[in-house]
Amino acid sequence: MKIITTEDRLNKEIVLNLVLDLSIMDSMNELNREHMLSAIDHVKKHICDNDGGPFGACITLGDKIISLGRNTVLKDMDPTSHAEINAIHAATKTLNRIDLSNCTIYSTTEPCPMCFSAIHWARISQIVYGTNIDDVKKLGFHELDISNETLKKLGNSPIKISANFEREACEALLQYWQINSGQQTY
Numbered sequence: 001m002k003i004i005t006t007e008d009r010l011n012k013e014i015v016l017n018l019v020l021d022l023s024i025m026d027s028m029n030e031l032n033r034e035h036m037l038s039a040i041d042h043v044k045k046h047i048c049d050n051d052g053g054p055f056g057a058c059i060t061l062g063d064k065i066i067s068l069g070r071n072t073v074l075k076d077m078d079p080t081s082h083a084e085i086n087a088i089h090a091a092t093k094t095l096n097r098i099d100l101s102n103c104t105i106y107s108t109t110e111p112c113p114m115c116f117s118a119i120h121w122a123r124i125s126q127i128v129y130g131t132n133i134d135d136v137k138k139l140g141f142h143e144l145d146i147s148n149e150t151l152k153k154l155g156n157s158p159i160k161i162s163a164n165f166e167r168e169a170c171e172a173l174l175q176y177w178q179i180n181s182g183q184q185t186y
Contacts, residue, residue, distance in 0.1 A: 032128060035060050035106045036166040040173050042068040043083070043108065047180050051075030053141065054177030057087035058106040059124070066103065067091040073186055083107065084115035088122050100124045108170045109136050110163065113144055116151045119159065126160040130170025139174065140185035 035058045043056035052071030059067045069087025073079055084107055092098050104126040105111075105119055110133045119127060127148060137143040148161050177183070 031063055032106070033166060035065065035104075036108070036128065036130065037169065038065060038068060039083075039106050039108050040166075040169055043070045043173060044176060046070055047177055049075070050182040050184060052081065052083075053136070053185070054108070054174050055083040055136075056108045056173075057083040059087045059091040059100065059103050060106070061095070061100075061103050066094050074184060079186065080114065082112065082115050084111050085118055088118055088124075092122070098122065104128060106165075108173055109133070110148055113146050113151060116148050116159075120155065120157050124159065126162065128162040128165045130165055130167050131174060132163065135171070135174065139178070142186060 039056035039058040042058070043054060046052075047054065051074045053073065055071040057069040058065055059069075067087045067090035069083045069085070069090060071083045072081040072086060075081070084105060087105065088100070091100055091103065100122040101124075103122075103124045105124050105128070107115075107127065107129040109131045110129045111119060111127060112133065116127075129148075133143050133145065133147065137145070148159075148163075151157065152159055152161060
């Protein structure tokens, strides 16, 4: 019979903690995935309306969805009606405050510089996005080639950025838009 040493016990605790941490991370990733898919589904419901591009956003506080937004630039005849801006407007109304600290925004595409600034001003803690600015620029959208990481660095912003999350699903949304809409870019 093997005698269990203190080192064995510590190693077992470390392994157990790693397993628990991975389990928690898996459930968090599944929750993150659900939030991104909520943003995608919100856009897909309206994609044939041709009232904006293939862009969606979801703002959460903890594990609760606070708001969903989609791009309505063409419908509103307003070049600032991006998904992230619309989601921020809805979130501030829902929470009855302009400070969205501790919130996360899930964006199907990397937020443009205007949206990144609004996210920063709203004090949203984290951006999680799927496709990047270059992906939609290739589709003909008039985008500035300034990444969120560059904006974060230049502005000394505390926002945490998670890129390429559910990228394949977000790329599929862009393809769905190309097939099912009038494809008006701006």
